[in-house]
Amino acid sequence: MTRLILIFHLIVTSTAYVSASEIPTDSWPVSWSEPAKTASELNLTVFRQAPSLKARVESGELPPLAKRLPNDPVVLEPFDRIGQYGGTARVFHSDSLWSINSTEPFMTIDAAAGQILPNVVKRWEYSDDSKVLTMYLRRGVKWSDGSDLTADDFVFLHQHMMLNKEITPVPYPPWRDMKSIKLDDYSFRFEFEKPSPLFINTLGQLSDFFIIPSRFMRQFHADFTDREKLIERAREAGYISWMAYFNSILRWQRNDPPLAPTISAYQLTHKTPTTEYYVRNPYYWKVDTEGNQLPYIDAVRADIIESAEVMAAKAATGQVDFAGFPTRTQDFPLYKLGEKSAGITTLQWSRMTGSDIVIMPNFTIEDDRLRKLYWDSRFRKALSLAINRDEMNNIIYFGRGVPRQVTVNPSSVYFEPEFARAYADYHPERARELLTDMGVVDLDGDGLRNYPDGDELVLTVEFLDSEGPKAISMELVIAYWREVGLDMRLKLVDPALQQSRATGNLMQMTVWHADRTSDILFPIEPFWFVPMHLGWEEAHWNLWVTWFRSDGEEGEQPPDEIIQLREWWDEMILTPNPARRIELGKNILRSNAENLWSIGTVGLGPQPIVVSKRLKNVPTQGYWGWDNRFAMTYHPATWYLEQ
């Protein structure tokens, strides 16, 4: 049976190689790839609301719908059909944060995850030098407490949080060096020190964190209220400082109100140690194509579960309506069983990771002998050529991933097929030759290669096993590298340790997943390709990053190829010329393909999305990843529960 499945997978592989990477744009409504239309553009004049809200209006608890919606609400086209109101969706905690609640940044991203579209910011203009970004808001959007969304809410983060010495003790770029100016209630401006033509990518991908319900939050901010009394209130509520109290209200970290209002589809009402409860936002500012106010679903209940096995069991037995964040590639067979017994549907969305594994040798490790190996491109090429990516693809991904090197996704304008093919073939013989050429040979006859001076050579890879099949992939890599005579050991670490050891330049080698390989994030955050970032994802070239950041004062001077990479990127984020930007981006990727600063395995893999029998309107295909904020671009407010 297993063999049959394997053969089946092998047949599928050949087609998956092409299809897994790019989803045809006709998989979604056309309107999902364009700026959202408004009611007046579609001649919608009659609006309806959920029965549960109607009752609250009749009892006088809520103003009528016309007073709650903006004059000209945004229209979202449902994936399949107009939904039914009602029900409570059951999800896991991580999906309440990342999937089922609508994510509402300044701007948003299209369904194919390639361009920035308007959202609450209806229109924006850059000055000719890309130093001034002027933005215009939709009028009449309201917070879930009924107050108006205005330009104040868009400059509050910068003026009163990023520049507030108590909330942000040390301000950092770009916030430190920019200005934010409110022009009137519905328009505002960001002025940057340097040209920032790509700042809208940050705004499209991340800026839901930047919109602050300023009127509400002023009650908890020391600049706007009696300082002594505020500190007293924070102490009474058990907080260490007013800033902690402020943040915890704003970011919904508390169990009970006060909790900040939202412009998303659902508002957190309270939490227990095991469950979070959300209810619909009666002021949500989007409607469907027939004028029904969204969202369709009344409430969301999110279980806080720590065990991955329990989540898999619950999802497979149909006990949640949607699971996307905690589902694991290797659990596909379990979910498929659930399709028969529990009536769930397992969709295959495409992960937006250029490779699920990025193996990063630490070029600035203290150990000189290791450095010497890592710096030799023959060594890195040998590590890559020794990996049997087709076999990994069959074993872990059921043949549905794409064996490739770490590079951008095929849908990217920066992509060239040769970048993905670079040293990605399986050539153990060639790998052995390269290692022998370097003088890394087996001197003591134990079958494993030694340092040229005769000492045992052991590569230790420390990593955090979350998001994607990391541990299971690395176990295969152990076997492949041993095949060419290299001894590698794995060490699992917890998040805090990953953070401190990675940023502390203490790891010999680590592993992360190559997200940020789409056109949204690659240009602004080329983590794997250019030394520009320090974080838990990387133990790659910390001292080089420090050198660039401190203008050569600290850290270590990198080799010329690296300086070149950084120069290209510095120009890339400043240039307003798209053609030049693509050229520079390709230079960076070409150099990476030639030099192999990091090593990839299999990318663009399938992400299991488990949907219950009763949840409708979930697109059958979609991109899944940090770059497009998981489900944001597939409009979960239009999903509904069949009653």
Added chain:
Amino acid sequence: MANYIIRRLLTMIPTLLVISLVVFILIQLPPGDIITSTLESMRQQGMEASDEQIEALKAQYNLDKSMPMQYLHWLFNFVQGDMGYSIKYQQPVNTLIWERMGYTVIIAIASLLFTWALSIPIGIYSAVRQYGWGDYFFTIVGLLGLATPNFLLALVLMYFGYTWFGVSVGGLFSPELAEAPWSWEKFVDLLAHLWIPMIVIGTAGTASIIRILRANLLDELSKPYVTTARAKGVRPIKLVFKYPVRVAISPFISTIGWLLPSLISADAIVSIVLNLPTTGPLMLQALLSQDMYLAGSFLMLLSILTVVGMLLSDILLAIVDPRIRYE
């Protein structure tokens, strides 16, 4: 007796002081502290932190003070009932622990009663019918219970719970009732969920109690007074329960003291698998992420409860067993 209790209470103070010092040192030992985790969450919000910022953050949480000062600060607050502030959860430790305490107590007591209800009769039976088939059978079952990892048993029971009884996997309530006010229906629902953790946590302890009781009782049964009583024709049931069992049971009284710390530590792994709102998983998380105050407060509470529990056991023993007297 009163004198003895006061003496014991006084000696507890230096013991706990030493423990607090050890706890504080232990939680400081592993590399990387909560600040790095905090920075990690900032990273998720797309922000990068500089060295100065890290220092400023440390200042906010008193982490820039010298170790002895940090220790004194922590200890002083703890004595006053303020267990500190969890950086990971951004909440006072008191709140975090108390909101989980109710269910932790319910589960601990239910599983203890289960353990006793199962192991005491079996222990007595095994001793009275030593080397009978029943003795062998229960010994094997008990040892199996001891040897099976709790979390595995939990997973298996959860599977059967769902496929046979339709009880949702994990948790203490059905989702529909979790938020409902207390009612008969909700109580029944709690019972329907409680049996899984009760059995899982309870079985682990049965084997050892069966063996202890069996051994103690066997010792007693071979004593001359039992032989005499039997020779005088005392009914077998009365014979066993009147004296030997009462003597053999004293080890339980000394284990009542262990109950107190287990209220806090619960069974962390089982609670994680079963998704129970108890303090166990919270403590594990606190230790993993080195949330200093939370972890420290937990370890300190555990120590205090252990010390107090031992005292309680000793006092109870003295009351129950007239042979024990403290002068």
